[in-house]
Amino acid sequence: MDQFTFTDKSKKLFIGLIAVGVIATLYGIFSGQGARTWTSAMISGWFFFGIALAAVFFIGVNNAAQAAWGVVLKRVFEGVSMFMPYGTLLLLIVFLGATFHWNHIYHWMDKSLYDPSSSHYDAIIAGKEPYLNLPFWWIRAILLLGVWNLFTFLFRKRSLVEDQEGKTSKWFKKNLTLAAIFLVFFGYTIHIGSWDWIMSVDTHWFSTLFGWYIFSGIWVSGIVMVLLITIFLKKNGYLKEVNDSHIHDMGKWVFAISFLWTYLWFSQFMLIWYSDIPEEVTYFLVRLEDYGLTFWGMVLINFIFPMILLMSKDMKRNAGVLTFVGVIILFGHWMDSYFLFTPGVMKDQGVIGLVEIGMMLGYLGLFLFVVFNQLTKAPLVVKKHALLEESLHHHIN
Amino acid sequence: MTKEKYLYGLYNDDELLVDGIKHVQSKGIKVNDAYSPFPVHGLEDVLGIKWTRLAIAAFLFGLTGLTLAMLAINYFMIIDWPMNIGGKPSFNFYENLPAFVPIMFEFTVLCAAHGMAITYFFRNMTFPGMPARNPHPRTTDDHFAVEISPEGNGMSVEDLKNALKETEVVEIFEKERITKFV
Numbered sequence A: 001m002d003q004f005t006f007t008d009k010s011k012k013l014f015i016g017l018i019a020v021g022v023i024a025t026l027y028g029i030f031s032g033q034g035a036r037t038w039t040s041a042m043i044s045g046w047f048f049f050g051i052a053l054a055a056v057f058f059i060g061v062n063n064a065a066q067a068a069w070g071v072v073l074k075r076v077f078e079g080v081s082m083f084m085p086y087g088t089l090l091l092l093i094v095f096l097g098a099t100f101h102w103n104h105i106y107h108w109m110d111k112s113l114y115d116p117s118s119s120h121y122d123a124i125i126a127g128k129e130p131y132l133n134l135p136f137w138w139i140r141a142i143l144l145l146g147v148w149n150l151f152t153f154l155f156r157k158r159s160l161v162e163d164q165e166g167k168t169s170k171w172f173k174k175n176l177t178l179a180a181i182f183l184v185f186f187g188y189t190i191h192i193g194s195w196d197w198i199m200s201v202d203t204h205w206f207s208t209l210f211g212w213y214i215f216s217g218i219w220v221s222g223i224v225m226v227l228l229i230t231i232f233l234k235k236n237g238y239l240k241e242v243n244d245s246h247i248h249d250m251g252k253w254v255f256a257i258s259f260l261w262t263y264l265w266f267s268q269f270m271l272i273w274y275s276d277i278p279e280e281v282t283y284f285l286v287r288l289e290d291y292g293l294t295f296w297g298m299v300l301i302n303f304i305f306p307m308i309l310l311m312s313k314d315m316k317r318n319a320g321v322l323t324f325v326g327v328i329i330l331f332g333h334w335m336d337s338y339f340l341f342t343p344g345v346m347k348d349q350g351v352i353g354l355v356e357i358g359m360m361l362g363y364l365g366l367f368l369f370v371v372f373n374q375l376t377k378a379p380l381v382v383k384k385h386a387l388l389e390e391s392l393h394h395h396i397n
Numbered sequence B: 001m002t003k004e005k006y007l008y009g010l011y012n013d014d015e016l017l018v019d020g021i022k023h024v025q026s027k028g029i030k031v032n033d034a035y036s037p038f039p040v041h042g043l044e045d046v047l048g049i050k051w052t053r054l055a056i057a058a059f060l061f062g063l064t065g066l067t068l069a070m071l072a073i074n075y076f077m078i079i080d081w082p083m084n085i086g087g088k089p090s091f092n093f094y095e096n097l098p099a100f101v102p103i104m105f106e107f108t109v110l111c112a113a114h115g116m117a118i119t120y121f122f123r124n125m126t127f128p129g130m131p132a133r134n135p136h137p138r139t140t141d142d143h144f145a146v147e148i149s150p151e152g153n154g155m156s157v158e159d160l161k162n163a164l165k166e167t168e169v170v171e172i173f174e175k176e177r178i179t180k181f182v
Helices: A008-030 A034-064 A069-081 A084-099 A123-127 A134-165 A168-197 A210-235 A244-275 A278-309 A319-349 A354-375 A388-392 B014-026 B043-047 B054-080 B094-124 B157-165
Strands: B002-011 B031-035 B144-148 B171-180
Touching: A008 A034, A008 A354, A034 A069, A034 A084, A034 A134, A034 A168, A034 A210, A034 A319, A034 A354, A069 A134, A069 A210, A069 A244, A069 A354, A069 A388, A084 A134, A084 A354, A134 A168, A168 A210, A210 A244, A210 A319, A244 A278, A244 A319, A244 B094, A278 A319, B002 B014, B002 B157, B014 B031, B014 B043, B014 B144, B014 B157, B031 B043, B054 B094, B144 B157, B157 B171
Parallel strands: none
Antiparallel strands: B002 B144, B002 B171, B031 B144
16 A cells, blocks of 8 residues: 555544544633633644754755665654645734734733833843844745745755656755754744744743753654654555664654653753853743642653653564654643743633643644645655665564 | 693685585584684574673672762761761762762763673683783784584584585684683
């Protein structure tokens, strides 16, 4: 079975999930909880956008490193990456809402903060005006989102063309160049994106490690999502070419990047906790005092589960264990996304309830619908690639 | 120190080595070991080498390191000599845990890494300065050797040599090597 068929059963399930999301959104809006609904849209929007972005990044890494093992999984990564335009749209809705003051996610967009005669005047935020002003912010947002989308489409298009026309060595070299350009651009812009869209929620606060932390978070979510979709496809009789060694390698990625995420999270936390400078420590104060248990729980889930359960070789090859860990840490990283936005916008009023979970399910439904739809548009394993043969024989102990 | 005499076949390519081993094994000859300058893909499956338990040892060493680090930090920083660092007086372990995590982590890694290396040396008896056990100096460079015990195969040495000659072998020789140091 080379060609994936998107069954009606899955379609109905995903449309059902989207319906849940729509109901949750409407409930949020009409019960007068606008701020909560907008925040929730940003939490899930960023989470699923990040997964698509991480998939493009991983395609780039595999091309640049000339890695052979992942070639049979390339189409799954591409499928996930093709959620990018939809994720962009979901983010843009929130950005437009913030710009037109329909929501108040970005506190610094309030004009009165910059007016010395106003009672709302904020000297710290006014000092950030050369960087954090609407026109410049929008230029950066459009540049970043535009170029990321462009690269996504280029990688996808080239992959489809290569299937048709062959000439694998030519595409191999061209993809290497494209990936190198993309990775350099991505390396800088992921930081700019995380400052602009996430760190500026807590406008007074700053952290130099923040970009790395966000990057490792989307990376692990992306890998886990691709792994879960691969396991699903294999279980339904597709992707026969993917063997235990490929799954083992994906398991290693989940294990390794979970550690990277924990390492960066902790590095950021410990330095701020130790130095105890008021302007830095506010970020963690609101999170620990008002959300203490769930906040620590999120960190522990994202660290302990992959560490304990994915330590041994056999576990990394066991689809059941991988699915269990995958689902748990995917939720854990959604929680991470929750803590990026909620305490900054809602202060101590944030909850995890119908609106947040419902909208997450809705976005998940949309995400899976788009990804599964994209998977049907090309053979599940690339037909022609310079390293395809090596990938088919991939074997590690 | 015990020494034993073995029969060796030398190859100049890793794939020829694996093919050679498969060939002599198909004749019912038990291959004792193989020597290679680098890890050869699939060689351990052909030789039937058991999966290493070094990972389990590493885990236990790491756990030991973590426990030692926690006990030591608790004694140094809480019990014996509490200090006020950056406005954080160390009166209990739990409240100062974030500051101790780097040391706990580093000591875990230190114990696991050194434990693994030392275990590896002990298991293989390959401490620095030990006499070499490989049959031919070129097995550390660009040649590959297969090792067969002349006894215990129910064949004469001539038959074993003939079986090796049917493969792409470049040299056949007999040599004593150290099998046990103690």
